[in-house]
Amino acid sequence: MRRIESPEQLVSLREELQKKRQEQPVTVIVSSGTCGQARGSLGVLDAFRRELDKQGLAGKVALRVTGCHGFCEQEPLAIIEPGNIFYCRLKPDDVPEIVSETLVKGQVLDRLLYTDSVSGEKIVHEADIPFYRAQNRVLLGQNKLVDPCKIEDYIAIGGYAALAKALTSMKPEEVIAEIKASGLRGRGGAGFPTGRKWELCRRASGEDKYVICNADEGDPGAYMNRAVLEGNPHSVLEGIIIGAYAIGAQHGFIYVRAEYPLAVEHTEIAIAQARELGLLGENILGSGFSFDVRVARGAGAFVAGEETALIAALEGEVSEPRPKDVYPVEKGYMDCPTTINNVETWADVQLIINNGSDWFAAMGTERSAGTKIFTLAGKVKNTGLVEVELGTPLRTIIFDIGGGAVDGKEIKAVQVGGPSGGCIPVDLFDLTVDYEALTEAGSMMGSGGMVVMDEDSCMVDMARYFLEFLQDESCGKCVPCRLGIDRMLEIVTDITEGRGTEKQLVLVKELAETVALASLCALGKTAPNPVLTTLRYFRPEYEAHIREQRCPALACRALIHYTIDPEKCTGCMVCLRACPQGAITGEKKEPHVINEELCTKCGICKEECKFDAIIVE
Numbered sequence: 001m002r003r004i005e006s007p008e009q010l011v012s013l014r015e016e017l018q019k020k021r022q023e024q025p026v027t028v029i030v031s032s033g034t035c036g037q038a039r040g041s042l043g044v045l046d047a048f049r050r051e052l053d054k055q056g057l058a059g060k061v062a063l064r065v066t067g068c069h070g071f072c073e074q075e076p077l078a079i080i081e082p083g084n085i086f087y088c089r090l091k092p093d094d095v096p097e098i099v100s101e102t103l104v105k106g107q108v109l110d111r112l113l114y115t116d117s118v119s120g121e122k123i124v125h126e127a128d129i130p131f132y133r134a135q136n137r138v139l140l141g142q143n144k145l146v147d148p149c150k151i152e153d154y155i156a157i158g159g160y161a162a163l164a165k166a167l168t169s170m171k172p173e174e175v176i177a178e179i180k181a182s183g184l185r186g187r188g189g190a191g192f193p194t195g196r197k198w199e200l201c202r203r204a205s206g207e208d209k210y211v212i213c214n215a216d217e218g219d220p221g222a223y224m225n226r227a228v229l230e231g232n233p234h235s236v237l238e239g240i241i242i243g244a245y246a247i248g249a250q251h252g253f254i255y256v257r258a259e260y261p262l263a264v265e266h267t268e269i270a271i272a273q274a275r276e277l278g279l280l281g282e283n284i285l286g287s288g289f290s291f292d293v294r295v296a297r298g299a300g301a302f303v304a305g306e307e308t309a310l311i312a313a314l315e316g317e318v319s320e321p322r323p324k325d326v327y328p329v330e331k332g333y334m335d336c337p338t339t340i341n342n343v344e345t346w347a348d349v350q351l352i353i354n355n356g357s358d359w360f361a362a363m364g365t366e367r368s369a370g371t372k373i374f375t376l377a378g379k380v381k382n383t384g385l386v387e388v389e390l391g392t393p394l395r396t397i398i399f400d401i402g403g404g405a406v407d408g409k410e411i412k413a414v415q416v417g418g419p420s421g422g423c424i425p426v427d428l429f430d431l432t433v434d435y436e437a438l439t440e441a442g443s444m445m446g447s448g449g450m451v452v453m454d455e456d457s458c459m460v461d462m463a464r465y466f467l468e469f470l471q472d473e474s475c476g477k478c479v480p481c482r483l484g485i486d487r488m489l490e491i492v493t494d495i496t497e498g499r500g501t502e503k504q505l506v507l508v509k510e511l512a513e514t515v516a517l518a519s520l521c522a523l524g525k526t527a528p529n530p531v532l533t534t535l536r537y538f539r540p541e542y543e544a545h546i547r548e549q550r551c552p553a554l555a556c557r558a559l560i561h562y563t564i565d566p567e568k569c570t571g572c573m574v575c576l577r578a579c580p581q582g583a584i585t586g587e588k589k590e591p592h593v594i595n596e597e598l599c600t601k602c603g604i605c606k607e608e609c610k611f612d613a614i615i616v617e
Contacts, residue, residue, distance in 0.1 A: 033068030067231020183369030188342030204337035219418030222449035239349030302473035321521035364390035368434035417446030420526035422533035458555035481524030484515035
């Protein structure tokens, strides 16, 4: 493709690409993000290429390799268009039958269809699957339409039209006004109004200004940013260029975690393609506006996601937060005005410019507009990426989309907002997911991680686990965070191991409040959330650990012990062979015994026993 010199040439190219798409009406769409590749999608893709060539369909059927579609646990998956036929958990051996029966004869293969986790019904069409049906996938829905390594796919679906519109028919102030009117707030956690941030940066004095995309996604179990960058990097890049035009920046960075190699690869390909076509670099679309961006790879520190720590890393310094007596919009990278937004925030920009601020503001709530992508993980049937309008109740996300608990267990709580988010009990699941409601409940939006916990989860132990993570990830620069998290972890560990006292409950609450008030950055300020919310909503569990030396969820190893019921034990020796510590003894067809001195309470014996003979007390 030749360099695009004007918006008219962009329109002409789009029409040409759309015409080519119509020449191949049948398309096989295979999801191949990190989750898909981990489950074998590359083998499925190779099988499709071989089989299409073998059956003479290589020029008649389009094979589109895309990023993640969201339903990660059903990977590898494929969608056949037209028809919206959804096949999941594919293996290379399934491909010849798909080609010969579905593509050639139009027959649907029941064995490859999705089985609804609630009703047990087979579902043919992707659009009818409850996991997808209850969402509003305005951003994630673009993933299946584009190969992330082909800029022509993105242009064909309207890509860079928003950039052309901004550069040719809108002044920078008008772009900012449109973003402000949309109600878009930062999707990285703080929820600061995006348009307001851009406005402050544009007004700041300085010849050089910078824009930064924060893709340093460090929350355990969260991968929204990764999925967007892997699946549709041009949507992020287009938003960054529009933002740079609005604030008057000529330089930018996309700061990506080193643990995201596929996201880095796809982003660098997108940048190179946009630069080659004249959509990035000098005199973009003949507008006179010039801007360029490069990828910077982070070293994996969780705290580097805090914007001042990220800037320090870009400058070659240690990733430590800085006091915000002056904000980055006035004095950021190299002491120049700098705007930092999250991946999802940047990707939303092109949607707003294309569809208008009213369209975006009509979704969500009055104070929390638009949609938000969440990672749904933990003890829930349907795990993956979920995009819903802000203001959607937690119950809808966890039960309607997530399908509820696994193995007939009862759901107890959900932690929203990553490791420093709060744990919300099931009786508050009618709570709407928006910035203010979550904060009032003691949690936060965060970047969008949701970890569902069931009756087997001990909330005291969950608080200990997240404190342990935050202790490891604290940079240690400020005393409240460095010492406060250590001391909170000591106290909660004492409680889980049976050494806790009533006085410690008072002390840990006071300590948590002090850490939240006095810490330098958001890591320290939000680190107490797991402790404060579990104390607030699950205090009886703390009291049971202290007063009764008992863990109600049977999760804290120091407070439980394993025995074998001689009436139920058949002497099958399965548990004996499975025990990694050799703590189980017994003869074949005779009741076995557990040596408590050797038992590490790992639970493997209970998992392996088919006769329910392992007792945990």
